[in-house]
Every structure is written in structure tokens, then in C-alpha cells.
Amino acid sequence: MFRFRKCRRDELDKILKLQEDCFSALDNPQWLRRNTVETFQLCLKRPNYCLGCFDGEKLAALGIMQICNEDKENLGYQLDYPLERISEVGNMKLVLVDPAYRGNGLQKKLMDRCEKNARSKNIRVLATTVHPDNVFSVRNIEKCGYVYHSSHEKYGGLIRSLYYKNL
Numbered sequence: 001m002f003r004f005r006k007c008r009r010d011e012l013d014k015i016l017k018l019q020e021d022c023f024s025a026l027d028n029p030q031w032l033r034r035n036t037v038e039t040f041q042l043c044l045k046r047p048n049y050c051l052g053c054f055d056g057e058k059l060a061a062l063g064i065m066q067i068c069n070e071d072k073e074n075l076g077y078q079l080d081y082p083l084e085r086i087s088e089v090g091n092m093k094l095v096l097v098d099p100a101y102r103g104n105g106l107q108k109k110l111m112d113r114c115e116k117n118a119r120s121k122n123i124r125v126l127a128t129t130v131h132p133d134n135v136f137s138v139r140n141i142e143k144c145g146y147v148y149h150s151s152h153e154k155y156g157g158l159i160r161s162l163y164y165k166n167l
Contacts, residue, residue: 001055002053002054002055002060002104002106002109003053003054003055004051004052004053004054004109004110004113005051005052005054006049006050006051006052007044007050007051007052007059007062008044009041009044011052011059012037012040012041012044014052014058014059015040015050015052015059015062016037016040017059018059018061018062018096018098019034019035019096021098021099022096022097022098022099025099028131028133028134030131030158031131031133031134031137032131033155033158035094043064043066043093043094047067047121048064048065048066048067048093049064049065049066049067049114049117049118050062050063050064051063051064051065051110051113051114051117053101053106053109053110055101058098059098060097060098060100060101060106061095061096061097061098061101061106061107061110062094062095062096062110063092063094063095063107063110063111063113063114064092064093064094064095064114065090065091065092065093065114065115065117065118065123065126066090066091066093067087067090067091067118067121067123068089068090068091069086069087070086070087073091074086074087074089074091075089075091075127075128075129075162075164076088076089076125076127078127078149078150078152078162079125079127079149079162079164081125085124088122088123088124088125089123089124089125089126089127090118090121090123090125090126090127091126091127091128092111092114092115092126092127092128092146092165093128095107095110095111095137107137107140108140108143108144111140111141111144112144114126115165115167118167119167123167124166124167125164125165125166125167126146126164126165126167127149127162127163127164127165128141128146128162128163128164129152129154129160129161129162129163130160130161130163131158131159131160131161132151132159132160132161138161141163142163144165145165146163146164146165147163147164147165148161148162148163149162149163149164150162
């Protein structure tokens with residue numbers, strides 16, 4: 001039923017629609033950070049990995065693994081990862097699942113595939129953030145083997161829990 005493949009630049013409209021569909025179904029809009037068109041354009045470029053889960057032509061879910069190297073966006077800095085090895089940390093930036101497709105294990109499937117891609121790029125640790133009250137995402141992240149590290153104010157004042165996983 002589902003087909004997984006890298007998203008293309010010409011699918012940006014589908015990505016933006018998926019983000020809006022997910023926002024409209026949230027109990028609390030602070031659970032998710034709204035990404036800009038420019039952010040998604042960057043995520044669609046190498047070495048980042050933007051993986052879509054498609055049901056026919058419909059984008060049912062999306063996972064993004066971002067390689068930040070020494071950029072300040074690298075969550076490895078908040079993990080106190082050794083600076084000389086900071087490029088070994090990748091960001092599990094985002095997983096979106098269309099509300100109509102929840103319950104199919106798509107978040108885990110996307111994260112597993114993003115982790116495989118990260119390993120192929122010599123990423124040794126993946127880090128991610130989640131709103132502490134978003135129990136669904138927290139539970140899924142922990143099921144995927146991520147470990148809580150700390151809480152931070154990020155993204156213009158939003159509280160986020162920082163998780164990491166050694167690959």
C-alpha cells in the first residue's frame with residue numbers, strides 16, 4: 001500500500017499541505033513548529049534526507065534527517081557533544097503523519113529509514129526535539145530508542161525536550 005521514496009523539489013506544495021493538515025489536527029499548536037518554505041527547500045537538498053511515504057500520489061507522511069555539520073542548528077551542541085566530532089551528529093528534524101494515516105506505524109518506519117541513511121553518511125548520533133506534552137510523539141520517539149537528554153527553550157521561545165539516539 002505505502003511506497004517510500006525521497007521527496008523531489010517539485011513536491012514542495014505537497015509537503016506544505018501535509019504540514020498544514022497536521023497543524024489543523026493538533027490539540028495544541030505549540031506541539032509543532034511551522035517550517036518555512038525556505039526551510040523545506042533546504043531540507044530537500046543534499047546532504048539532508050527528505051523521505052516521503054506515499055499512498056498513490058498522496059503524501060501520507062514525511063521524515064526529514066538534517067545534516068548540519070558545524071552549523072548552529074546542530075542539536076549536538078546542546079548534547080555537549082565533543083566539538084571536534086560535532087559533524088557526527090545529525091538532526092532527526094521532523095516527522096509528519098497525515099491525521100488520516102495515523103495508526104499505521106509510519107513515524108517509526110520513517111525514522112528507521114532516516115537512521116539507515118544517517119549511518120550511510122557516517123552520522124553516529126541522531127538528535128531530535130519534541131514538545132514535552134506531545135505524549136504521542138514522545139512515546140513514538142522513545143519506542144524508536146531515543147533517550148531523553150534535557151529541556152530547552154527553542155524556536156522563538158517554545159519549550160522542547162531534547163532526545164538522542166546512538167546509531
